[in-house]
Amino acid sequence: MKIGIISGSVREGNNAAAVSQWILDFANNRNDEGVEYELVSLADYDLPLLGAKLPIERQEAAGAAIQAWSEKIASFDGYVFVTPEYNHAVGGALKNAIDFLKPEVANKAAALVGYGSLGGARAHENLRVILGELSVATVRTTTNFSLMTDFENMSVFKPNDYNKVNAEGMFNDLLLWTKALNTIR
Numbered sequence: 001m002k003i004g005i006i007s008g009s010v011r012e013g014n015n016a017a018a019v020s021q022w023i024l025d026f027a028n029n030r031n032d033e034g035v036e037y038e039l040v041s042l043a044d045y046d047l048p049l050l051g052a053k054l055p056i057e058r059q060e061a062a063g064a065a066i067q068a069w070s071e072k073i074a075s076f077d078g079y080v081f082v083t084p085e086y087n088h089a090v091g092g093a094l095k096n097a098i099d100f101l102k103p104e105v106a107n108k109a110a111a112l113v114g115y116g117s118l119g120g121a122r123a124h125e126n127l128r129v130i131l132g133e134l135s136v137a138t139v140r141t142t143t144n145f146s147l148m149t150d151f152e153n154m155s156v157f158k159p160n161d162y163n164k165v166n167a168e169g170m171f172n173d174l175l176l177w178t179k180a181l182n183t184i185r
């Protein structure tokens with residue numbers, strides 16, 4: 001089983017990178033038999049805005065980026081989406097990247113990790129609705145880091161240990177549903 005951990009911000013100096021690395025390390029430390037975890041950073045894919053008119057000299061690179069994103073996402077059996085919260089929703093870059101997908105993610109499971117003043121909880125509820133439309137089953141347990149208490153100056157990631165309880169439950173749920181959904185694809 002392959003699980004992709006998607007770091008969902010393209011902002012320079014984003015907090016998603018540190019949170020995603022923590023989630024990857026946590027996942028690898030579980031030593032789940034037969035499960036491979038891989039970190040995918042949205043910032044590494046120079047995706048255009050869906051449907052935007054591009055100058056001719058940018059079209060080939062944009063097409064290649066869309067293709068690479070599609071193939072990478074299709075290669076996983078399940079996902080952990082790590083999302084910031086912007087105006088009580090997922091960030092625009094992650095929403096745009098998800099809008100390129102459909103068959104790549106259908107009938108797969110996903111877990112949600114977030115951070116924000118309320119732990120990214122509102123971004124999660126928004127993301128559940130978006131992923132539901134793509135036939136992705138989002139597990140109940142989430143991991144929510146507070147910008148106030150799990151970061152210093154809202155920018156240096158210093159997660160409290162209690163987050164491990166939620167992360168453990170989240171991965172347990174995710175692997176169960178990923179296995180189950182493998183049987184219907």
Ligand SMILES: Cc1cc2nc3c(=O)[nH]c(=O)nc-3n(C[C@H](O)[C@H](O)[C@H](O)COP(=O)(O)O)c2cc1C
Nearest residue numbers: 009011013014015016084085086087088116117118
């Ligand atoms: C335009 C904008 C809107 C934001 N809206 C929210 C919000 O609604 N809730 C929240 O908790 N944080 C909000 N924030 C704070 C971001 O979640 C915070 O800056 C976070 O680090 C962004 O993630 P990133 O660094 O990975 O890009 C907002 C930040 C910006 C710039």
